[in-house]
Amino acid sequence: MKATAKAHPIQGLVKYHGMRDEERRFPYHDSISVCTAPSHTKTTVEFDADRDEDAYVVDGEELSGHGADRVRAVVDRVRDLADVDDRVRLESRNSFPSNVGLGSSSSGFAAAAMACVAAAGLDFSRPEISTIARLGSSSAARAVTGGFSDLHTGLNDDDCRSERIESSLEDDVRVVAGLVPSYKETEQAHREAADSHMFEARLAHIHDQLVEMRDALREGSFERVFETAEHDSLSLAATTMTGPTGWVYWQPDTLEIFNAVRRLRREESVPVYFSTDTGASVYVNTTDEYVDRVEELVADCGVETSVWEVGGPATVLSEDEALF
Incomplete structure (x- = not known):
């Protein structure tokens, strides 16, 4: 077995x-x-x-x-x-x-x-x-x-x-991960979520974001999907930072990537958006056409980068790939 x-x-x-x-x-x-x-x-x-x-x-x-x-x-x-x-x-x-x-x-x-x-x-x-x-x-x-x-x-x-x-969008999306190696704690932040005075505000608008995201994904609108994701990252951070412990995950490198992404979007009209989960590392979302330019931009912020595509579901592997 x-x-x-x-x-x-x-x-x-x-x-x-x-x-x-x-x-x-x-x-x-x-x-x-x-x-x-x-x-x-x-x-x-x-x-x-x-x-x-x-x-x-x-x-x-x-x-x-x-x-x-x-x-x-x-x-x-x-x-x-x-x-x-x-x-x-x-x-x-x-x-x-x-x-x-x-x-x-x-x-x-x-x-x-x-x-x-x-x-x-x-x-x-x-x-x-x-x-x-x-x-x-x-x-x-x-x-x-x-x-x-x-x-x-x-x-x-x-x-x-x-x-x-x-x-x-599955075939065209590219994710440049900017690794900011700062240890993060997620479990405690989840436990404190409802204690933030921003939590009720987040609940009040989260359903609009969910509706927007589902519709944008089905329509295949890159800009709508990842603009919504960028805004959601900021909303999440506002909630974690205003909980009892005041979790601040972002580091200087995190903010540098944010600013670089916004400059690239504004000055060169590149379709690129940032996103974070509970941590300091940054997902920089773009398309296949622009991924090399975007990776160069993120690397210039002094962080290690990886380029990822959209991954499929969990799968069972063959016996010869077992770890023991």
Whole structure:
């Protein structure tokens, strides 16, 4: 009972913030994202009746404490659904830096859920698997379905699951990731979300942004999609910065990239927009025609860059790609 899966991380376009149910990770509102490839997480899972306890290893480090608890939530759900009690060995590797605002938890839990389901011999659709991945990270639900995906809020698994949004933009979008290696904390920020005086203001306009994003994706309007994503990033930051802890994720390099992107858009009419999740690293969104110019611009800000395309859904890999 062993399987290996791969999933791509997400860039939040209309991001969720805060959870109405922390244990089952039901967010306050819907959220939309795009997967970024070839960045990925690969995970191998084996159910073994001879093991005495679970073991979870990510990038060579065995998890403990809260990190292990989040993985266990995914594994235990699969055990319940498959009606098995075998202990699990899980190993995971990321092809990109983690804990810097580039979505490693999304691809990590998506790959874990996909591998667990396959190893347990369950036959589920990706929207169904997204409800399992969500128990580790709400953003992971969207990494399961891939591409441009929409996680619907709700109070049960029938409602709170991810679905793909088909868009003609998938082939043309390019994402230049500007790596600003500043460690970020997301879990605590989610817990504090509702304590920000800006949170109610965000809830008041988030549904308009969701409607705009869905329509723009289906219409294939690059400018509408990524202008909305840029505005949503600023709204999210306003909420995190006004919570009890006053999380300020952005660093000087982050702001330098913002300003460079706006100058390029204004002075050269290049279709380019910035976006951030909860972290200092920056997604700079453009099209295939302009990606070389945009990467040059981001690199000139003194940061490491990666160029990504739109990634597909989480997939089960062949046996010869297993990590152990």
